[in-house]
Amino acid sequence: MKLFTRPKSDEEKLIEGCIAGKREVQRDLYDLYSKKMMAVCLRYAPTNFEAEDIMQEGFVKVFANIEKFKRDCPLEFWIRRIMINTALKHLRQKSLLTVSHETEEVASISSDSCNLTGYSLEELMSMIQSLAPRYRMVFNLYAIEGYNHKEIGEMMGISEGTSKSQYSRARVILQQMLARQDHNFKEHVISK
Amino acid sequence: MSSANKQERGSLEEQFRSRMHDAEASPAPDLWSRIDHELTVHENRQYKERFVMYRQLAAACLVLLLLAGALVYYQVGNQAGQPVAATAQQVAANANTQAAPAEASEPAKSSQTAAPAGAEAIASAQPATRTAKPLPAGSDSRVAGAAPARAATAETPKQEVQQPYLEQPGSTNPPAYAATGGTGEPAEAQEKVQQPAIPDTESARPKMQSVVVRQKLPEEQEVLLPKTIKELGEPQYKTLAAMPATDQKKEDALQQSLGKTAKKEQVVASAANSRWSVGMASGPSYFNQNIGLPDQMMPAVRYNSFATFGPQADVSTARNMEAAREEYDDNTDAAFSYGMEVRAGFRLTKKLKLLSGIGFIQNSARTKTSFIFRQFWFKPTTREPYELVSTIFMPSLTNGFSPDSIAVEQTSPFYVNYQYRQISVPLGLQYEGKIGNRGWRWYASGALAANFLTESRITTGSDKVPSFSYDNKEEVSPFRKVQFSTNIGMGVGKQISESVMIVAGPEFRSYLSSMLANPDQALAPQGKPYSIGVNLGVQYLLGQGEK
Numbered sequence A: 001m002k003l004f005t006r007p008k009s010d011e012e013k014l015i016e017g018c019i020a021g022k023r024e025v026q027r028d029l030y031d032l033y034s035k036k037m038m039a040v041c042l043r044y045a046p047t048n049f050e051a052e053d054i055m056q057e058g059f060v061k062v063f064a065n066i067e068k069f070k071r072d073c074p075l076e077f078w079i080r081r082i083m084i085n086t087a088l089k090h091l092r093q094k095s096l097l098t099v100s101h102e103t104e105e106v107a108s109i110s111s112d113s114c115n116l117t118g119y120s121l122e123e124l125m126s127m128i129q130s131l132a133p134r135y136r137m138v139f140n141l142y143a144i145e146g147y148n149h150k151e152i153g154e155m156m157g158i159s160e161g162t163s164k165s166q167y168s169r170a171r172v173i174l175q176q177m178l179a180r181q182d183h184n185f186k187e188h189v190i191s192k
Numbered sequence B: 001m002s003s004a005n006k007q008e009r010g011s012l013e014e015q016f017r018s019r020m021h022d023a024e025a026s027p028a029p030d031l032w033s034r035i036d037h038e039l040t041v042h043e044n045r046q047y048k049e050r051f052v053m054y055r056q057l058a059a060a061c062l063v064l065l066l067l068a069g070a071l072v073y074y075q076v077g078n079q080a081g082q083p084v085a086a087t088a089q090q091v092a093a094n095a096n097t098q099a100a101p102a103e104a105s106e107p108a109k110s111s112q113t114a115a116p117a118g119a120e121a122i123a124s125a126q127p128a129t130r131t132a133k134p135l136p137a138g139s140d141s142r143v144a145g146a147a148p149a150r151a152a153t154a155e156t157p158k159q160e161v162q163q164p165y166l167e168q169p170g171s172t173n174p175p176a177y178a179a180t181g182g183t184g185e186p187a188e189a190q191e192k193v194q195q196p197a198i199p200d201t202e203s204a205r206p207k208m209q210s211v212v213v214r215q216k217l218p219e220e221q222e223v224l225l226p227k228t229i230k231e232l233g234e235p236q237y238k239t240l241a242a243m244p245a246t247d248q249k250k251e252d253a254l255q256q257s258l259g260k261t262a263k264k265e266q267v268v269a270s271a272a273n274s275r276w277s278v279g280m281a282s283g284p285s286y287f288n289q290n291i292g293l294p295d296q297m298m299p300a301v302r303y304n305s306f307a308t309f310g311p312q313a314d315v316s317t318a319r320n321m322e323a324a325r326e327e328y329d330d331n332t333d334a335a336f337s338y339g340m341e342v343r344a345g346f347r348l349t350k351k352l353k354l355l356s357g358i359g360f361i362q363n364s365a366r367t368k369t370s371f372i373f374r375q376f377w378f379k380p381t382t383r384e385p386y387e388l389v390s391t392i393f394m395p396s397l398t399n400g401f402s403p404d405s406i407a408v409e410q411t412s413p414f415y416v417n418y419q420y421r422q423i424s425v426p427l428g429l430q431y432e433g434k435i436g437n438r439g440w441r442w443y444a445s446g447a448l449a450a451n452f453l454t455e456s457r458i459t460t461g462s463d464k465v466p467s468f469s470y471d472n473k474e475e476v477s478p479f480r481k482v483q484f485s486t487n488i489g490m491g492v493g494k495q496i497s498e499s500v501m502i503v504a505g506p507e508f509r510s511y512l513s514s515m516l517a518n519p520d521q522a523l524a525p526q527g528k529p530y531s532i533g534v535n536l537g538v539q540y541l542l543g544q545g546e547k
Helices: A010-019 A023-044 A048-068 A075-093 A121-129 A133-145 A149-156 A160-191 B011-020 B031-080 B083-109 B119-130 B141-155 B157-166 B173-180 B187-192 B204-215 B218-232 B234-242 B247-257 B262-273 B297-302 B315-331 B393-397
Strands: B276-288 B332-334 B337-347 B352-378 B385-390 B407-435 B440-460 B482-495 B500-511 B530-541
Touching: A010 A023, A010 A048, A010 A075, A023 A048, A023 A075, A023 A121, A023 A133, A023 B031, A048 A075, A048 B031, A075 A133, A075 A149, A075 B385, A121 A133, A121 A160, A121 B011, A133 A149, A133 A160, A133 B011, A149 A160, A160 B011, B031 B352, B031 B407, B276 B332, B276 B352, B276 B500, B315 B332, B315 B352, B315 B407, B337 B407, B337 B530, B352 B393, B352 B440, B385 B393, B407 B482, B440 B500, B482 B530
Parallel strands: none
Antiparallel strands: B276 B337, B276 B530, B332 B352, B337 B352, B352 B385, B352 B407, B407 B440, B440 B482, B482 B500, B500 B530
16 A cells, blocks of 8 residues: 555646546646647648647547557647647648659758847748648748657658758748848838 | 757757747637537547447347357257156266165065156155164075065066166175075065165174175176176066167176276266367468459540540559559468457267357458559548548559549559458357277368458558558448358367367368458459368367266
8 A cells, every 4th residue: 555645746637537538627638738739730730720620630639549648758748749740631631741843943041140039929920821831841840849850751751851852942931031021121111 | 859950950940949839829719619529429429339339249149148048948858858868867877875775765665666766766765764673683684685676676677677777886785686686585575675774783794794795706796797687587678678778888887886987987977968068269371352453444544535534544554553453463362361269069969069159350361562552532421532542452442543633653562461350150060070099089060150340451561551441430441341151170189188179170261242342333353252271279078077
């Protein structure tokens, strides 16, 4: 018999309540992570409508599979991974991730001295959303989630080299967007 | 977080990461209610699936119970129809414990007709014992025991003949019975008969001992006992022959009375009475799925002429499709398949056994292919468009080719495995016989089985082609849910103990229908699958060793 048992953390209580199928606990878990996960889904989906679809499917998967959560990482990381996988599945179903041989040449920008402090979160989000699906996916996974190109290749079913080339294109496009925004802003200030 | 290479990251990545990674956004207010609704639907579906599974399990149990009930009813009916045989068996079973009282009762019943031995005989023995008078000094117990027996012989020959079967080694009666022979004795000898059953008096003991000494002389007994039967005369022997016991049994009974193999014979008798056996069998097999792929789809795709309508695939795609189909025909082989079965057997006759049980079968086949099919398709249930990446096998089953979007890519060869898991419920007969006297047996069996498909999977050895399971509710399985098969087997068995036997032999399972549920719509001839395997099993005979 254990005389001293470690008090259960809130996260453990949440997990156990969700495994038991208690709807009010599931609601608590949703309330705790919904805002962060909505931001994740928005980054991967082209529209808010599709982001909500991804999030809905993702949370259903979370509740249906939470007994499989091994607790070897934070719950938030596990839920985030489910959301990313759901987004990948959505894009794959729409055949937006098929590898095509891009022929368009994107002018590279060597400057790495971008400053994002003047941009709001909504502006940055809309820039990412405006990327082509496969660029958006690679950029999110590499720049924001922190995966390497090998892992991204495995997740998306593409080669490491393809991942790298798509990322560099995405990066250039974003830089161009930022440069254009800067230019517009400066013109606006000068006209004033 | 992953093992990302931080060195490649510039300030752009770091700034995006710091701003976006932990960003928050408010979802739509009704999103939770949508999730709640979907969770409820999901739970209901799970409940329904569980309910269906339990219902099927209950139905299977009911069928097995009915089967067992029918067998028990059949067995009881058989026993009721053979009263004489049953009586003989009862007599044999009670021989050891009731020999003395049965004999003691004979004088009391001497004026009645013969009745089965047993409790009734014991009951009737009590008053007779109470009325017995003390044995006169110097009287011979052998004579005392023999007199009433002979008296009974005169009037109830059947019961008299049964006496040798009832004798127990160590009892004073057999030698006494034998020694007296057929010489007549006055009726008043009834008074003496009870004394051997109560050998308490000092006068009786020396006599008893002398009798025991005589019992230990088998040569003398062997001479005496047949003589006794001979002396019983022809009518008695006829009565014995009229009984279901054979001459061999008579010999056995005589030997039993001599105390040589009494215990062993009881075990054998118990085994002979045992009808039930249980067993387990397992073994690998060769499985031919016999699924044909249609050729009819190809010309419509292959020839891009003015006579055809609608979108057309290019010529290389059509050629690759044709090559993939030929590859399927040439490179489809059996993969490792196996089955496991738990069986219950019920012996109908000496050599014929009714078998039933439940088993699990995994049939597998595989194809070595080098073509990957990509096309846009719609999910059958939701009509949702998606890119289907597969080999030729899966879309061919449902004629699922989309000529306007199909692309066939040739890659390095890889294997495609087809796995079909089934629950099997067989019902059959097994005929068996002995080979020599060293415990070897042969058997031949035939059964009809209902095979319930529980899972069908297509797995591939290529990273580009995802594995596929028809358990996914979004897909409609083209395979037949229930398939009947005839199972034919034969082989040999070796009895390794009184109750355990191991068996081995080939088994052929021929399915009575094709794998596809709608072979007429498949546009290709569909064969019936079959499997050839080895059956390795063990049987346990219930009731063996019971006393």
